Amino acid sequence: xxxxxxxxxxxxxxxxxxxxxxxxxxxxxxxxxxxxxxxxxxxxxxxxxxxxxxxxxxxxxxxxxxxxxxxxxxxxxxxxxxxxxxxxxxxxxxxxxxxxxxxxxxxxxxxxxxxxxxxxxxxxxxxxxxxxxxxxxxxxxxxxx
Amino acid sequence: xxxxxxxxxxxxxxxxxxxxxxxxxxxxxxxxxxxxxxxxxxxxxxxxxxxxxxxxxxxxxxxxxxxxxxxxxxxxxxxxxxxxxxxxxxxxxxxxxxxxxxxxxxxxxxxxxxxxxxxxxxxxxxxxxxxxxxxxxxxxxxxxx
DNA sequence: GACAGTAGCGCAATAATGTAACAGAAATCG
DNA sequence: CGATTTCTGTTACATTATTGCGCTACTGTC
Numbered sequence: 001x002x003x004x005x006x007x008x009x010x011x012x013x014x015x016x017x018x019x020x021x022x023x024x025x026x027x028x029x030x031x032x033x034x035x036x037x038x039x040x041x042x043x044x045x046x047x048x049x050x051x052x053x054x055x056x057x058x059x060x061x062x063x064x065x066x067x068x069x070x071x072x073x074x075x076x077x078x079x080x081x082x083x084x085x086x087x088x089x090x091x092x093x094x095x096x097x098x099x100x101x102x103x104x105x106x107x108x109x110x111x112x113x114x115x116x117x118x119x120x121x122x123x124x125x126x127x128x129x130x131x132x133x134x135x136x137x138x139x140x141x142x143x144x145x
Numbered sequence: 146x147x148x149x150x151x152x153x154x155x156x157x158x159x160x161x162x163x164x165x166x167x168x169x170x171x172x173x174x175x176x177x178x179x180x181x182x183x184x185x186x187x188x189x190x191x192x193x194x195x196x197x198x199x200x201x202x203x204x205x206x207x208x209x210x211x212x213x214x215x216x217x218x219x220x221x222x223x224x225x226x227x228x229x230x231x232x233x234x235x236x237x238x239x240x241x242x243x244x245x246x247x248x249x250x251x252x253x254x255x256x257x258x259x260x261x262x263x264x265x266x267x268x269x270x271x272x273x274x275x276x277x278x279x280x281x282x283x284x285x286x287x288x289x290x
Numbered sequence: 291g292a293c294a295g296t297a298g299c300g301c302a303a304t305a306a307t308g309t310a311a312c313a314g315a316a317a318t319c320g
Numbered sequence: 321c322g323a324t325t326t327c328t329g330t331t332a333c334a335t336t337a338t339t340g341c342g343c344t345a346c347t348g349t350c
Contacts, residue, residue, distance in 0.1 A: 071216035091265045102259045106251050114247045119279035120236045126273045134264035
């Protein structure tokens with residue numbers, strides 16, 4: 001994995017220790033993490049743990065398509081295939097808050113047509129599906145929203 | 146508009162003064178509003194203005210498809226055609242934060258297929274497109290995220 | 291109408307998430 | 321090396337959201 005980031009690094013971006021560390025934390029977790037959970041890990045690693053530290057690193061990772069923000073959870077995940085600019089979509093389990101990343105381009109279909117008709121210039125789309133993941137199908141319900 | 150809510154009311158839901166007021170505020174504004182902006186309006190109207198008041202009313206409105214949450218903005222909008230259960234999609238202007246609601250069903254296409262293949266049961270989808278609205282096309286840029 | 295049960299509201303406190311602003315360190319480039 | 325930019329550390333604060341509890345008001349049954 002670290003290999004892929006180095007490669008992405010080559011577009012003039014500085015993949016510093018701090019940013020690498022945050023990326024590693026996200027990879028290690030394999031699940032969405034809140035910014036403050038990341039800060040805890042940074043503290044444990046002896047690094048600075050003030051909020052801006054995490055948010056800046058995350059901003060960088062997101063800008064370089066190494067990570068994504070899951071808006072629904074206010075949380076962050078490592079991207080499954082880093083470096084490639086893409087339109088990610090997420091399937092979010094409302095029972096375990098697990099997330100699976102896939103790909104979707106709603107702007108290509110009806111939404112794109114609507115946007116063009118309205119004169120709206122789409123730059124980026126966010127798709128998040130809420131539901132129940134395979135591991136949770138036979139688990140007790142949770143009230144949800 | 147108030148007519149439509151009364152009708153939706155008939156599914157056993159109690160459309161109380163408070164909930165009506167919050168809905169009116171959203172309609173009046175015609176734009177996404179933060180919960181605390183709503184609370185200000187409530188205070189001006191002489192009603193209680195503690196956070197839970199707004200969040201509970203919003204939860205109700207959302208549950209009955211009278212309003213939606215725009216996750217990207219952590220804000221709330223009145224639904225354009227209340228009462229009908231649907232899969233809303235939003236086009237969010239990153240310059241003026243204005244929002245246009247439309248309709249999208251990503252679960253019908255590739256995303257649905259992926260979900261089925263993965264055994265993920267989609268219950269609800271969120272689609273939010275970020276871009277520039279017609280009124281802002283010739284306005285100075287803003288750094289965005 | 292009396293009663294029990296439930297849903298809604300008021301309120302206090304606090305949790306969780308996210309930013310602004312500024313100073314110092316470190317890389318980059320002439 | 322010096323100038324410039326980028327990155328980091330830190331303080332302080334802003335914004336968004338929730339928990340818990342007790343009271344009120346409506347609903348339905350007898």
